Amino acid sequence: MSISLPREPDFAKAGGLVPAIAQDADNGEVLMMAWMNPEAFAETLATGRAVYFSRSRGKLWRKGEESGHVQTVVSIFVDCDADCLLLKVRQEGAACHEGYRTCFFRQIGQDETMILGERLVDPAQAYGKKP
Amino acid sequence: MSISLPREPDFAKAGGLVPAIAQDADNGEVLMMAWMNPEAFAETLATGRAVYFSRSRGKLWRKGEESGHVQTVVSIFVDCDADCLLLKVRQEGAACHEGYRTCFFRQIGQDETMILGERLVDPAQAYGKKP
Numbered sequence: 067m068s069i070s071l072p073r074e075p076d077f078a079k080a081g082g083l084v085p086a087i088a089q090d091a092d093n094g095e096v097l098m099m100a101w102m103n104p105e106a107f108a109e110t111l112a113t114g115r116a117v118y119f120s121r122s123r124g125k126l127w128r129k130g131e132e133s134g135h136v137q138t139v140v141s142i143f144v145d146c147d148a149d150c151l152l153l154k155v156r157q158e159g160a161a162c163h164e165g166y167r168t169c170f171f172r173q174i175g176q177d178e179t180m181i182l183g184e185r186l187v188d189p190a191q192a193y194g195k196k197p
Numbered sequence: 198m199s200i201s202l203p204r205e206p207d208f209a210k211a212g213g214l215v216p217a218i219a220q221d222a223d224n225g226e227v228l229m230m231a232w233m234n235p236e237a238f239a240e241t242l243a244t245g246r247a248v249y250f251s252r253s254r255g256k257l258w259r260k261g262e263e264s265g266h267v268q269t270v271v272s273i274f275v276d277c278d279a280d281c282l283l284l285k286v287r288q289e290g291a292a293c294h295e296g297y298r299t300c301f302f303r304q305i306g307q308d309e310t311m312i313l314g315e316r317l318v319d320p321a322q323a324y325g326k327k328p
Contacts, residue, residue, distance in 0.1 A: 074305070085216050085230060094225025099216060099281045111307070143301035144310070146293050150230045152301040162277050170274035170283040174205070176242070179275070 076148040077104050083119060084149050088161065091140040091154035097161035098169040100127070102151060114139050116153055133192040135159035160187045207279040208235050214250060215280050219292065222271040222285035228292035229300040231258070233282060245270050247284055264323040266290035291318045 075084045083101040090097055100118035102110070106126055109117040116137035120127035130136030137155040144151055162169040164185070171183030206215045214232040221228055231249035233241070237257055240248040247268035251258040261267030268286040275282055293300040295316070302314030 087218055087227060087230065089225075089227055094220075096218060096220055096227065096283050099218065099230075099276065111305075142305045143313075144303050144305055145230065145300040146295045146297070146302070147300075150300070152227050164277045166277070169276040169278075169281070171277070172275050174242075174273045174275055182274075 074104070074107060075102075075144050075151055077107075080149040083121070084151055086116075086118060086151040086153055088116060088137055088153045088155050088157070091156055095168055096170055097137075097155070097157055097167070100129075107151070110139060110153070111142070116155055130158060133159070133163075133187075135161065135187075135192070137161070160185075160192070163189060163193070165189045165192065205235070205238060206233075206275050206282055208238075211280045214252070215282055217247075217249065217282040217284055219247060219268055219284045219286050219288070222287055226299055227301055228268075228286070228288055228298070231260075238282070241270060241284070242273070247286055261289060264290070264294075264318075266292065266318075266323070268292070291316075291323070294320060294324065296320045296323065 077084060083103055085099055086102045087099050088097045101121055103119040106117045106119045116129045116139055118127045118129060136158045140154045140156060142151060142153050160167050165187040166183040167186050168183060171181055173180045173182050208215060214234055216230055217233045218230050219228045232252055234250040237248045237250045247260045247270055249258045249260060267289045271285045271287060273282060273284050291298050293302065296318040297314040298317055299314060302312055304311045304313050
């Protein structure tokens with residue numbers, strides 16, 4: 067079933083930025099959550115590469131631009147309230163700037179927090195600086 | 198590998214609320230994204246049922262309290278920046294208030310938005326009001 071609306075998330079309602087979840091299109095692993103503004107969303111749609119808005123740097127963040135760990139977008143979903151996006155992606159290398167494939171590499175248990183993921187990449191090598 | 202810190206997300210850095218992604222623990226489907234404050238997070242940990250903070254209602258939202266569509270939490274992950282949570286859950290019925298299993302039932306295509314999910318539940322029945 068196809069409908070005409072909406073073509074994009076409701077950025078205005080969300081205060082300008084909507085959360086965007088990146089999920090591995092092949093194995094379903096949730097890789098990261100970042101933010102998109104209208105420009106990031108438009109460039110993602112146009113290029114098929116995930117582009118976010120970095121709140122800390124205050125500018126577009128073309129994922130993998132520096133590290134080479136790009137995300138090729140397979141499909142994009144918007145939620146019922148049109149204020150959150152889900153991107154199914156093919157992830158090159160590691161999604162996480164700490165070198166793990168997923169940013170969600172720490173499990174919170176009842177008594178302790180465990181690191182479950184394995185580092186794929188040395189952050190110092192990927193970004194040319196110490197982790 | 199287990200570490201002592203952090204036991205919980207950095208709510209202060211996130212402005213009091215952190216995004217929490219709910220993912221089906223069995224098939225990996227991303228079901229919804231909502232928000233947690235420290236109280237919601239603590240109650241989720243203590244009860245093993247997902248509890249969010251409703252920004253529109255300004256209070257705790259015990260998921261499924263009204264509809265019966267509860268989420269039993271299997272595991273909780275925190276991301277690298279400690280400002281986003283991932284909950285792996287067993288979802289009773291439909292996660293979405295519109296009656297779909299996932300809130301991400303609409304795919305954004307190049308030319309149109311398509312509804313891919315099927316309604317499991319009539320929202321009017323689940324919530325006693327018209328959708």
